[in-house]
Amino acid sequence: METRTExxxxxxxxxxxxINKGIRPTLPDTVRGIGDDAAVIDLGEExxxxxxxxxxxxxxxxxxxxxxxxxxxxxxxxxxxxxxAMNGIPRQVTINLALSNRFSVxxxxxxxxxxxxxxxxxxxxxxxxxxxxxxxxxxxSVSAFGKVKKEKIAYRNTAQPNDLLxxxxxxxxxxxxxxxxxxxxxxxxxNPNMQPELDGKDYVIQRQLxxxxxxxxxxxxxxxxxxxxxxxxxxxxxxxxxxxICAQSGVGAVIFEERLPIDEQTYLAASELNIGAATAxxxxxxxxxxxxxxxxxxxxxxKNNPKITFIGYITDKKGEVELHTKGDSRVPxxxxxxxx
Numbered sequence: 061m062e063t064r065t066e067x068x069x070x071x072x073x074x075x076x077x078x079i080n081k082g083i084r085p086t087l088p089d090t091v092r093g094i095g096d097d098a099a100v101i102d103l104g105e106e107x108x109x110x111x112x113x114x115x116x117x118x119x120x121x122x123x124x125x126x127x128x129x130x131x132x133x134x135x136x137x138x139x140x141x142x143x144x145a146m147n148g149i150p151r152q153v154t155i156n157l158a159l160s161n162r163f164s165v166x167x168x169x170x171x172x173x174x175x176x177x178x179x180x181x182x183x184x185x186x187x188x189x190x191x192x193x194x195x196x197x198x199x200x201s202v203s204a205f206g207k208v209k210k211e212k213i214a215y216r217n218t219a220q221p222n223d224l225l226x227x228x229x230x231x232x233x234x235x236x237x238x239x240x241x242x243x244x245x246x247x248x249x250x251n252p253n254m255q256p257e258l259d260g261k262d263y264v265i266q267r268q269l270x271x272x273x274x275x276x277x278x279x280x281x282x283x284x285x286x287x288x289x290x291x292x293x294x295x296x297x298x299x300x301x302x303x304x305i306c307a308q309s310g311v312g313a314v315i316f317e318e319r320l321p322i323d324e325q326t327y328l329a330a331s332e333l334n335i336g337a338a339t340a341x342x343x344x345x346x347x348x349x350x351x352x353x354x355x356x357x358x359x360x361x362x363k364n365n366p367k368i369t370f371i372g373y374i375t376d377k378k379g380e381v382e383l384h385t386k387g388d389s390r391v392p393x394x395x396x397x398x399x400x
Contacts, residue, residue: 080095089103092215095308097141097142098111098146098204100146106208106209107207107213108206109142109148109205110203110204111139111204112201114199115138116197116198117196122242124248128170128174129174130270133174135155136175137270139153140184140204140273141274144278144293146214147212148206150184150204150206150275152185153184153185153186153202153205154187154203155189156189156191156203157198160194162197182273182275216291216305217305219290220353221376222374223356224353224356225315225370226351226352227294227321227352227368228367228368228369229347229349230322230326231342231344231349232322232326233263233326234267234344235340235343235346236267236325236333237266238268238346240265244256264325271348272348277365277367280367284362284365288353288354290305291350291352292305292350292352293348294345294347295347297344297345298315298342299343299381299394300343303381306378311378312379312382313372313375314383315382315383316372317338320341320369320371321341322338326340342383343395
């Protein structure tokens with residue numbers, strides 16, 4: 061009798077590792093396949109970057125509170141963020157769309173309005189895709205193509221001991237925005253006459269519904285003459301994504317709780333919902349910020365950039381990834397991020 065292993069016993073990352081075991085690139089221009097934010101292809105003078113993401117209704121988004129225009133924008137931003145995480149410049153995107161019959165032509169127009177706006181903001185072309193019918197709501201996948209100069213590419217597996225750990229923007233906002241939206245959905249379902257209580261929470265709601273890919277920081281790093289020694293985008297949560305960098309680079313890390321950049325609205329929402337703000341920053345997903353390492357010599361070049369926070373450093377203690385708490389103790393970091 062054939063044995064049956066449940067996918068849930070492996071989890072998303074375990075499944076990816078299992079798939080990757082049996083796949084080995086054979087073409088000379090395939091520089092890197094599974095295992096980073098984007099695949100890397102040798103184009104001669106430059107590297108090409110290719111990435112894809114899939115979003116399923118009921119798993120990755122809830123149309124009860126997610127405007128279609130915002131959703132279109134977010135899906136493009138997610139694809140662009142993967143290119144940014146390789147220190148690359150995005151060029152083209154394609155969209156695959158599966159629709160059930162409850163969606164009207166006007167709804168599709170609204171979705172693509174958001175996509176077109178994102179394409180304009182990130183200076184990319186939407187160049188095609190595929191459409192089909194669906195029996196289970198809305199399914200969207202985005203593929204993004206970009207380029208990077210060979211000497212400027214940033215991988216996940218190249219962090220070095222004594223490198224400084226940096227993060228862009230602030231953390232935990234998207235997670236707190238989702239928690240507030242979920243709470244208001246439950247209130248509405250119990251009593252449709254209740255008005256949503258979201259006043260003063262615009263920022264965290266926006267972080268969930270309309271995130272930005274941090275191409276601005278990619279351009280600013282280039283202007284400063286800084287090439288990250290490693291980089292990843294924060295889609296699964298800081299703890300989970302830092303563990304990816306450390307595992308693939310064969311290093312450890314220490315991050316300081318007091319250095320975690322957390323917006324005031326995120327603190328207020330966390331307090332209201334009785335969630336630790338640091339927990340949201342470490343384990344909340346979908347911030348689409350960049351986590352990267354730089355050599356110590358780069359510190360002077362970017363220390364005054366208000367979009368970048370230094371949160372820790374890389375160690376030579378392989379597998380030891382620790383949080384230095386405000387109480388002056390060190391606790392091992394575990395990945396409790398998103399597992400869709």
